[in-house]
Amino acid sequence: MIRFESVSKKYPDGTLAVDELDLVAPSGRITVLVGPSGCGKTTSLRMINRMIEPTDGRIWLDDRDTASVPTHELRRGIGYVIQHAGLFPHRTVVDNITTVPELLGQDKKRARARAMELMERVGLPAQLAKRYPAQLSGGQQQRVGVARALAADPPVMLMDEPFSAVDPVVRAQLQNEFLRLQGELGKTIVFVTHDIDEAIKLGDQVAVLRVGGHLAQLASPADLLAAPADTFVAEFVGRDRGYRALGFAGAGRLPLHHEHSVALGSGLGEAREAGVDGWVLVTDAEERPQGWLRTDRLADAASGETVVQEQLNLGGTLASENATLREALDSALSSPSGRGVIVDGSGLLLGTVTASEVLARIEQQRVAADGPSVRRTGAGEAS
Amino acid sequence: MTPPGLTAPPVLLHHAPTAGLAVDSSPGGMFSYFSDHRDEVLNWLGYHAWLSAVPVLAGLLIALPLGWLARRYRWTYPPLVTAAGVLYTIPSIALFVAMPELIGTQILDPINVAVALTVYTVALLVRVVADGLAAVPEDVAQAATAMGLTRRQRLLKVELPLAVPVIAAGVRVAVVANVSLVAVAGTIGVPNLGQLFTTGFQLSVGNPYYPPITLGIVLCVLLALVLDLLVVGATRLVTPWRRAVGGS
Numbered sequence: 001m002i003r004f005e006s007v008s009k010k011y012p013d014g015t016l017a018v019d020e021l022d023l024v025a026p027s028g029r030i031t032v033l034v035g036p037s038g039c040g041k042t043t044s045l046r047m048i049n050r051m052i053e054p055t056d057g058r059i060w061l062d063d064r065d066t067a068s069v070p071t072h073e074l075r076r077g078i079g080y081v082i083q084h085a086g087l088f089p090h091r092t093v094v095d096n097i098t099t100v101p102e103l104l105g106q107d108k109k110r111a112r113a114r115a116m117e118l119m120e121r122v123g124l125p126a127q128l129a130k131r132y133p134a135q136l137s138g139g140q141q142q143r144v145g146v147a148r149a150l151a152a153d154p155p156v157m158l159m160d161e162p163f164s165a166v167d168p169v170v171r172a173q174l175q176n177e178f179l180r181l182q183g184e185l186g187k188t189i190v191f192v193t194h195d196i197d198e199a200i201k202l203g204d205q206v207a208v209l210r211v212g213g214h215l216a217q218l219a220s221p222a223d224l225l226a227a228p229a230d231t232f233v234a235e236f237v238g239r240d241r242g243y244r245a246l247g248f249a250g251a252g253r254l255p256l257h258h259e260h261s262v263a264l265g266s267g268l269g270e271a272r273e274a275g276v277d278g279w280v281l282v283t284d285a286e287e288r289p290q291g292w293l294r295t296d297r298l299a300d301a302a303s304g305e306t307v308v309q310e311q312l313n314l315g316g317t318l319a320s321e322n323a324t325l326r327e328a329l330d331s332a333l334s335s336p337s338g339r340g341v342i343v344d345g346s347g348l349l350l351g352t353v354t355a356s357e358v359l360a361r362i363e364q365q366r367v368a369a370d371g372p373s374v375r376r377t378g379a380g381e382a383s
Numbered sequence: 384m385t386p387p388g389l390t391a392p393p394v395l396l397h398h399a400p401t402a403g404l405a406v407d408s409s410p411g412g413m414f415s416y417f418s419d420h421r422d423e424v425l426n427w428l429g430y431h432a433w434l435s436a437v438p439v440l441a442g443l444l445i446a447l448p449l450g451w452l453a454r455r456y457r458w459t460y461p462p463l464v465t466a467a468g469v470l471y472t473i474p475s476i477a478l479f480v481a482m483p484e485l486i487g488t489q490i491l492d493p494i495n496v497a498v499a500l501t502v503y504t505v506a507l508l509v510r511v512v513a514d515g516l517a518a519v520p521e522d523v524a525q526a527a528t529a530m531g532l533t534r535r536q537r538l539l540k541v542e543l544p545l546a547v548p549v550i551a552a553g554v555r556v557a558v559v560a561n562v563s564l565v566a567v568a569g570t571i572g573v574p575n576l577g578q579l580f581t582t583g584f585q586l587s588v589g590n591p592y593y594p595p596i597t598l599g600i601v602l603c604v605l606l607a608l609v610l611d612l613l614v615v616g617a618t619r620l621v622t623p624w625r626r627a628v629g630g631s
Contacts, residue, residue, distance in 0.1 A: 051529060075531035086526030090544045090624040100530050132627040148530075158529075 001027045002048060002156065002188060007057035009043050009213070017043040018213035020057070027062075027155075028186040032203035034193055036236070040213030041192045045158050048190060049078045061156065076100055079149030079157035079187070083165050085141040087133035093119070093144050094129040100152040111151070118147040123177060139170040146178070150185070159191045163198070175201060196237055200224065200244065208233050222248035246326035251319075251361060254328060256342055256351030264290060268305050272298045279337035281349070282312055288347045292316060292336050318343050321350055325365075329358045408592045413601065416594035424579070428602055430493065431575040434568070435561040435610060438497050439554060442504025449505065450512020451538065463509055470506040475499065475564045479571055496568040496575075503564065504557045511553030515546030548625060551618035555611055562607040566599070576602050 002025040009018040018040040025031035033041040046052040048059055050071050059066045066074055087096050094115050101111035116126060122143040133141055142162060149157055163171045163178075179202065182189065193199055199206045200221040208216045208224070210232050217229040225245035228234035234241075260274045261281040274280045275295025282290050291312030316335035319327040319342050332340030332355035339352035417424055453460040482488065482495035519542050527541045569577015579599030586592035619626065 049529060051525070072531040072533050075529055077531075078529075080526065080529035082522055082526060082529075084522045086520075086522035088523060088527070088541060088545075089520075090541075090622070092624075099532075103531055103536070132624045134624070135627055145526075 001025065001060075001062055002031075002190060003060040004044070005058045005060065007044070007047060007054045007059055009040070009047060009052060010055045016212055018047070018054075021213065021215055023207055023215060023218065025188060025190050026205075027188045029204040030182060030189045030191055030202055032191045032193060032199040032206045033209060034196055034199035034203075034206055034236075035209035035216075036211060037194065038211045039209035041194075041209050042160055043213070044209070045160055045190055045192045048156075048158055049075045049080060072103075076103055076152065077154050077156070079152075079154045081142075081145045081149045081157065081159045081162040083161045085133070085145035085162075087141055087144055087148070089133050092130050092132055093124070093136070096133065096144055097148045097151050099148060100154075104152055106152075115147070115151060118150055119144075121181065122147045122150075138166045139174060142166060142174060146181075155188055157187045157189045159189060161193055162191075164193065164195065171198075178202065197244075200247075208236060220248075243326065246329060246362065247324050249325045249365060251323050251325045251328040251358065252365075254342065254353045254361060255357055256353055257339070259339065259341070259349065259352045261287065261289070261349060262293075262307060263287075264309060265306050268298050268307065271295060271307050277337060279339075281337075281339075281341065281352075282307055283349055287349045289318060289341050289343060289349050294336075316341055318347075320345065325358065325362055328353060329355060329362075332358055408590060408594065410593040410597040412594035413598035417598055424576075424598065424602070427569075427574055427576050427578055428606065430573075431562070431565050431569075431577075431603070432606055432610070434493060434496050434500065434565045434573075434575055435558060435606065438500035439504050439558045439561060441497070441501045442508055442557065443550075443554060445501070446505045446508035446512050449509045451516060453509060453513035454516040460513060464513070467506040467509040470502055475503070475567050476571065478502065479568050479573075491572050493573055496565060496573050499568075500561050500564055504561065507557045507560070508550070508553050512546065512550055515549030515553075516542050518549055519545050544621075547618060547622050551614060551622075555614050558610045558614055559607045562603055562610065566603055576606075 004021045004023040006020045006022055007018060008016070008020050010016050021040075021044060023031075023044075033044055035041050043052055047054045048061075048066065050066060061069075061074075061078075088099070091099075094112060097115040097118060098108070098111040101114070102108070116129060119126060119129065124140060124143050124147070128136065128140065133144065136144065142165075145162065149159075163174045166174065175198065191199075191202060193202075203221055205218060206221055206224050207218045210216045216236075217224065217233045219227075219229075222245060224233070224237060225241040225248070228237055228241075259281050260276070261283045262271045262274050263283055263285055271280050271282075271293055272295045275293075275298075278294060278296040279292050280295050282293050284290055290309065291314045293307060293311055294313065313336045316337075317327070317331050317340075319331035319340060321342055321344050323331070323342070328340060328342070330340075331342065332338065332353060335341065335352075339354060340358070341352055342350045344350050449463060453463045478499040479495055480490075482499050483490050483492070486495070486498060488494050516538075523541065523545070524537070527537045532540065565575050566577035566580065569575045569579075570581055572578075576599050579595040579602075583592060583594070583596035583599070586595070
């Protein structure tokens, strides 16, 4: 657990970067600090490992006052990941990863073995071990950065916009793997970003900071979307919050319709027969949905042609049987037939659901929760 | 050091086996001049190499802490770099002559030259070292601090290794500059290749006599090339990471 106790940072020129911040980052959880530039989020992060010294207040690591620990000792026990990874260009990947174990005087052979294991864990092929950072892509460098931060198995990790320098596709990948990794490791993580979507995706709790280093709201992502504490938070959280909030509510057991599907390679005649409202769902031989086929424009059934991949409309997204409301609704909205495809854990077709059915479920849940389903949290801790 | 064959008849024998009979006064005559004075010239070459290389090493050893100081305490950078620049403007011949006075040696002691050239090397390298240490990318320096490297570990494990390419470039300049500065010391009688120029000048009374001068120039250039290659080679050895970048 990391605890900020009325922590302030005031620069000699009078700038107040952080103003009496009280905040607890619980053990084993991801706490995201988010806010516009100048809100003191990075300053707050760096005060934890004393890259920046607070001018007032205390920061506790469990029951240790960080100010009472020598800085280098404190820092070796805290993993740190930054935007451009900050790898040492003159050291190989494996030497970068073993930096902290080496500082701690750990056995070299064991440290290297652990480094190789970590590389695998963060999705880096073992043959990259002897490469230098400049030989890696940005995404790979960032993975090395994460592995390096984890090398000495610190209970606490600080991450300063670690994924913002890579392209959106790689970023989404890294975020997903980060969540998977955190699921396995359960570190106490403080994560800084300016991207509210990233905050909502990754955070167990999100602290929204406003310029001048004030905590505007501390809440779970769902609560943040459902009940912003003030207009600043509401504006910062942005549009589509109602829709995005659906991402935090399970859809439960939806009323599925049986969908008559055809397999790839079936005759066009059969496909036309099976079509409902001009569309038929096409699956592979194991009944995994592949896409939709428009049946009202199909050529003469007698032609002997068969259903091929190139004919399919791939617009529809799939939702799993334990999808969130957002995924279920998106599945229906994105489907060219208006019928959202639901699959089981191994991707096999279960049935379809319409948008109005998902909306009915949303209404049901709202009524069941008796009004707004959220507690207001954080507002009282803001000052 | 008797001036060879001033009165010898101009016989066209390039590799005359009889020493002391240099005959060809054109620049091409340096080959026969060399074979006639092999021991002496090689001796000078050895001194020259020693006087070129050792001060660079000594100067580098002194410039490293000074450059670090200029980097560590920023306010020392302007005075240190300015002082270094001023040192470099002192004419070398003046420094060679003044050195015995300053350090109490004999006028022709090679140590004078070594110390003077060390001064020049330091003057050249202080700024290079300071700038090289400063060239560490901000995110790398930050990561090093955040991982708990002490200031000393950061210097030795991160900043210094990353400054090697910059410092090496400075060392290359210093070593080549030293080869020509050493030759200047030859003109005041310190034994090295510079003596070839004095000899050539002395033998050119009346008619120009080029062989020792040409030989001196060629050997100086070759020496500079070899020393430069040594620096380049050593740099490559300690910076495998730079080759990897290009060759991936």
